[in-house]
Amino acid sequence: MANKLFGILAEYEHPGALLKAAEKVRDAGYQKFDTYSPFPVHGMDDAMGLKNSKLGWIVLVHGLLGLTGALTMITFMAHFDYPVNISGKPFLNWPAFVPVTFELTVLLSSFGAVFGMFFLNGLPKHHHPLFNSSNFLRTTDDKFFICIESEDTLFTEDKATQLLKDAGAVTIEKIYDND
Amino acid sequence: MKHTETHDSYEFPSGSKVVQGLFTISAAAILISIAGYFVIEDKAQFYFSWLTAFSYVASISLGALAFVVIQHITRAKWSVVVRRIPEVIGSNIWVLAILFIPVILGMHSLYHWTHHEAVEADKLLQDKAPYLNVPFFVIRNVVYFLIWGFIGYFLYSKSKKQDETADHGIQTQLRRFSGPAIPILGFSLAFASFDWLMSLDPHWFSTMFGVYFFSISFQAIFPVMILITLYLRGKGLLTHTINMPHIESLGKLFFGFTVFYAYIAFSQFMLIYYANIPEEVLWFQHRVEGGYKFIAYALLLGRFVLPFVLLLKKSNKSNFGILKFTSVWILFIHAVELYWIIMPTHSAHGVHLSVLDFTALIGTITLMLALFFQKFSKGSMVPKNDPFLSESIHQH
Structure with a gap:
């Protein structure tokens, strides 16, 4: 031993x-x-x-990822992939994109916060000396x-x-x- | 935990010329505004400028009252050292009743629904007449000022009494008072915003408007508190009492309510935009036409994005330079936002700045500031016998 x-x-x-x-x-x-x-x-x-703590930077990166990811996704879907005319509004309907963008930013930020905390703390851990x-x-x-x-x-x-x-x-x- | 005793004097240095100076500027600006009324051809301009200036000081005073009652009901300890500032602002709220007189006098120029012939020709205005009529409008406003005057007086005078008597029971009285004061303040503030601002366009309605008015008011109270705190600090006052953690806490709340503002303002806009019902959407239509369009974008970028980015980082929330810049900027854009809410009713086709816009605003702001410093410099600048004072000073 x-x-x-x-x-x-x-x-x-x-x-x-x-x-x-x-x-x-x-x-x-x-x-x-x-x-x-x-x-x-x-x-x-x-x-x-x-x-x-470095956690803030991890959260920031995830938040920005959520922001750009959401905008890219909605723009692609609403303008290129499957444009639908909704009561004559433009396909690139920015105000309507905000709620989803906001939610995805918050979602990825909180994932970043929780899993980033796990990562920085070295969790999960089965045993500690x-x-x-x-x-x-x-x-x-x-x-x-x-x-x-x-x-x-x-x-x-x-x-x-x-x-x-x-x-x-x-x-x-x-x-x-x-x- | 450092238990250093504070050696700060809680008295404002006597012989300061601040109050006199502010009163002089205020008197000059208000006199120019009144003279402007007689010179200018478009009398309504004076009333609209005055309403903007009035709403500016009213919103900040109401924000101060809301801040104090929330501190009492939550039994907040950290804020004890800065509480005297909003207490004094809130206690001067009775002055608004005097500043409101020109609005009453100018009702006919300001509010379309006061015109008999307009009401007779308009089914909607007839339906709204039981609420939107001159006597009831005046009565409501008297009630608002009585409520706010009493809340402001009670919070301030009890706190002052505690300075003298050191009676810890006063803490309980203030907390019991704050419970019912919160909903009463909330409802009166919302209805006041309907009366003063929303009824400028009597066809328009937004159930969000009361909350929206609260959100701009409450966002604007933090820059005021931060600037006054930093001003005192610059004079070497309370430097060991209002410490970095307090300034950082104010910065955090400033940041938080910046996001709250954006959330509320955008919710109101988006629901109306998306539903696209003519009677609702027209209000925004007028506010994205001509020069107002630039203001609308400036509000989005300047009142949310800029302070959000500036205050996001932890160390920035206690960086004096950044705090000062952001605070001054928000207090400026607060005036711009009120202008954007009020003025399209007067000059529908574009921004039309008048000298009176500036003189009225400067006059009322300096008046409230002068009254603030006059009262603030008398007696203690912190609630010196508050049972939580020591805990507040040693906050981490």
């Missing part, structure tokens, strides 16, 4: 401690770490130094965790452990990825 070290998991007692610890980890220069809490903690994005820690399950109840992952370029086991301990960790655990 090749047990690869996934990261160092540290437990904190309350959200304030988690926030301070996240700031310290951020200031130490780590990029690949994450915080886990039973509820959203205000100010955590700043404390972790997270940049704006953190679930190897039975203590970690309490993150859905009353405990707060930070995990610095071994993939981070700055990562060494001793330094990461020391940093988390200095930040006031209650327990420290090594998490292995056993597969």
Whole structure:
């Protein structure tokens, strides 16, 4: 069994401690770490130094795709493929095209938002190394965790452990990825 | 979570010449308008220009009232620091009753349905006469101004009282008041728009018109709040009280109601366009003829597409330059839209700008601004004893 070290998991007692610890980890220069809490903690994005999500751009591309796609489709159908005279209105009846264009733009945008979120989060996922820690399950109840992952370029086991301990960790655990 | 205490003074610096300056401009512009009435040959021009100017300030004041009641009913905490601005705008709404006098005086020039001979010759106008007649029109408008004056007075005076007494029960009173105030405000606003604007063309009707008037009013209140906030910021006032998250929130609502406006305005247009019933479609027909056609396209591009693109990006919603430009632009195009709604009744065959259009607009806007700053500079610029104030300041 090749047990690869996934990261160092540290437990904190309350959200304030988690926030301070996240700031310290951020200031130490780590990029690949994450915080886990039973509820959203205000100010955590700043404390972790997270940049704006790329999701907006994914949504924009999908929205524009829906917009142009809908206009092309309706123009093709109403003007080239099967023109029908509806109460003498022009075949290229732009105002009447708007509802369908709007709906398709919104539909593809929301697909972009949902599936883009799945993609960026790496979902769906059958298993995560953190679930190897039975203590970690309490993150859905009353405990707060930070995990610095071994993939981070700055990562060494001793330094990461020391940093988390200095930040006031209650327990420290090594998490292995056993597969 | 930063819990820095704010060191802002909530008092407007005394000795500011803003109010005096605005009153002077306003008096000059209104005097020119009145003088214009006696000089100009086409007396109706004065009334139409005045109605445009009146609708402009009325729509923004009503938007302010709507904003405040929505904040109370939803128990919004973020908006506490900016709430005094719409409160003051809303409390000055009684002035509109005075500004409305020229409209009453000019009814005969403005509204076709006030002509007896026209009504006698027109079956439709006879059928509408129980609603569209002079006494009932005046009574309705008196009722509107009483309702709005009371709502504006209540919201402002209670909030001021809270400044003095720090009585947290006032919060509950304001919330209880806002519940019934919302439908009352909504209906009176819709009927006022039917009376002032829709009845200019008494044959035309649109069930969407009340919502349409609300959508332009409510879109226009956010640029007003943003510009006043940024003006205060430029003077170094409330810089630690009205923070970036508040400005960004105003930007978000501005963006959101830009889309709302487009949705409503386009729905009204498209249904009428598609059904193509002569009695309905004529109103739009007059508004896509001559120079009005360009205004119609300018509204689509300028009031929806441009602000939509400018405000779409998250960082733009708190970019002062972009916010200022978009706000000034929307407040300009708001006047253009009202012009486009009102003026085709007067000069049917094309845009015919008059000096009075500008003087009336400048006069009423500066008057409302002067009254705003006069009241705003007295006492606290934020509801300083609001129980949610601290939470609002530390908003993320």
